Amino acid sequence: MGYARDCDLAFSCGFEIGGCILKVGDLVTIKPHVQPPALYGIGLIIEIQEAVPTYGGLRTKARVKWSKLPDKKPMFVGTQSLEVVSEGR
Numbered sequence: 001m002g003y004a005r006d007c008d009l010a011f012s013c014g015f016e017i018g019g020c021i022l023k024v025g026d027l028v029t030i031k032p033h034v035q036p037p038a039l040y041g042i043g044l045i046i047e048i049q050e051a052v053p054t055y056g057g058l059r060t061k062a063r064v065k066w067s068k069l070p071d072k073k074p075m076f077v078g079t080q081s082l083e084v085v086s087e088g089r
Contacts, residue, residue, distance in 0.1 A: 022079055024048060027086040028064060034081040041068030042085060049076070 022028075026045045029037045043064035051058045062082065065074045 022048065022060075022062060022082070022084065023087075025087075026084055028062075028082040029085050030077065031081055031083055039068060040066045043067065043077075043082075046074055048079075052076075054078075 022045065024045050024047065028043045028045060030040050030043070031037075043066045045062045046065055047063035049061045049063070052061045060079045061076045062079050063074045064077050064082070065072060069075075
């Protein structure tokens with residue numbers, strides 16, 4: 001736990017498939033075709049869950065705490081819906 005590899009995320013990071021590693025502590029934003037980024041702001045990844053069963057098969061999800069949501073409650077988002085803004089240490 002703590003690291004995730006995702007083929008769709010690799011494209012948004014600019015690396016070859018499987019070359020992008022999403023980790024706890026990274027700052028992310030939501031992709032514009034999923035939701036307007038202005039509504040969510042910048043998010044901090046606080047947890048990674050791999051192989052989460054969904055209607056489309058197994059997916060990797062990240063629990064993200066968004067800066068602009070009113071309740072500041074962390075929510076799970078599919079990693080394919082995120083773009084990395086800044087990598088954590």
